[in-house]
Amino acid sequence: MPSYAAMSYAMGFQDPVWESQEAFRAILNAMAYPGRMASFQIPPKIPGDLNPASWVVLLTLADDSVRFWTDLPIDHETRWVIQSVCRVRTVHEPQEADLALVTDPSTTLAAPVNFQIGTESEPYLGATVIVHVSSFSTGPETAPGHAFLLSGPGIREKFPLFVAGCPKTFWDWRIRLETLYPRGVDVLLTHENSMVALPRSTHLMLV
Numbered sequence: 001m002p003s004y005a006a007m008s009y010a011m012g013f014q015d016p017v018w019e020s021q022e023a024f025r026a027i028l029n030a031m032a033y034p035g036r037m038a039s040f041q042i043p044p045k046i047p048g049d050l051n052p053a054s055w056v057v058l059l060t061l062a063d064d065s066v067r068f069w070t071d072l073p074i075d076h077e078t079r080w081v082i083q084s085v086c087r088v089r090t091v092h093e094p095q096e097a098d099l100a101l102v103t104d105p106s107t108t109l110a111a112p113v114n115f116q117i118g119t120e121s122e123p124y125l126g127a128t129v130i131v132h133v134s135s136f137s138t139g140p141e142t143a144p145g146h147a148f149l150l151s152g153p154g155i156r157e158k159f160p161l162f163v164a165g166c167p168k169t170f171w172d173w174r175i176r177l178e179t180l181y182p183r184g185v186d187v188l189l190t191h192e193n194s195m196v197a198l199p200r201s202t203h204l205m206l207v
Contacts, residue, residue: 010045011043011046011047011081011085012043012044012059012085013059014043015111018150019041019191020041020059021058021059022041023041023056023057023059026038026039026040026058026092026195027060027103027188027195027197029062030188030197031152031157031186031197031199032154033136033181034150034152034153034154034159034196034197034198034199034202035138035150035155035159035161035196035198035202036159036176036193036196037136037138037195037196038055038160038191038194038195038196038197039057039193039194040052040053040056040149040193040194040195042055042056042193043055043056043059043175043196047077047078047081047082048078049072049076049078049103050076050078050103050132051132051186051191051192052192052193053190053191053192053194053195054101054103054130054132054190055191057130057188057190057195058099058101059085060084060089061099062086062088062099062106062127063087063088064081064087064088064089065084065085065089066088066089066098066099067088067090067091067097067098068082068086068088068089068090068091068097068098068099068100068101068115068150069090069091069092069093069094069096069097069099069100070082070090070100070101070102070103071101071102071104071107071108072101073101073105074205075169090156093114093115094114094115094116094127094132095114095115095116095126095175096116096149097115097116098116098125098127098128099128099130099188100115100127100128100129101130102129102130102132102170103132104132104193105132105133105165105166105167105168105170106166108188109166109167109170110167110169110171111169112169112170112173113128113170113173115129115185116185117177117180117184117185118182118183118184119183120183123182123184123200125178125182126183126184126185126186126188126200127163127185127186127189128185128186128187128188129185129186129187130131130188130190130192131166131170131187131188131189131190132165132190133163133164133165133166133189133190133191134164134165134191135162135163135164135165135191136161136162136163136164136189136194136196137161137193138160138161138162139160139162139163144164145162145163145164145165146163146164146166146168146171146206147161147162147206147207148161148162148163148169148171148204148205148206148207149161149173149204149205149207150198150202150203150204150205151202151203151205152199152201152202152203153199153202154199155202158205163189163195166189167199171204171206173204174187174198174204175204175206177200178200178203178204180189181200181201182201183200184200185200186198186199186200187199
């Protein structure tokens with residue numbers, strides 16, 4: 001079994017300081033402008049079954065202070081790589097996690113999942129949830145999916161977003177959370193090398 005140092009070099013950022021700063025700026029910019037797509041410089045090796053963008057987000061946000069949950073099977077090799085490289089503290093239930101990764105939303109999110117949404121006094125404790133989707137765009141699509149108009153901080157006018165690959169039950173749950181703001185979750189949608197952020201402050205209207 002490779003050492004932690006060897007695994008980190010093989011699977012992680014090649015220039016950890018510069019690349020993590022660049023990725024963090026891209027994530028912050030996506031959070032500031034919900035619905036706009038962010039693209040990342042991708043490391044040469046990506047764990048199997050992960051979108052490249054998801055791996056960059058994990059490399060950037062996850063460390064040994066983070067409680068992490070994923071729907072990957074407990075014996076999945078990619079789960080071991082995440083734990084080994086990012087040094088996260090894995091938890092067994094989604095409501096225990098600060099950072100969550102959903103790789104199979106059609107199954108995992110078919111019923112509401114009790115992600116952590118924070119408290120009235122500590123809303124920042126709400127989870128960040130990374131979700132693999134089939135596609136997203138700001139233009140009309142012909143594939144099955146859901147169309148939204150986004151509004152809220154960082155959005156000058158209502159902003160269109162089309163997302164495929166995530167069940168309506170999840171979107172209904174996310175929209176209901178808006179009544180509890182500032183409690184809620186921050187959702188990061190990933191597809192291939194790109195990411196779209198939907199912070200808890202963003203209003204989603206299904207159209």
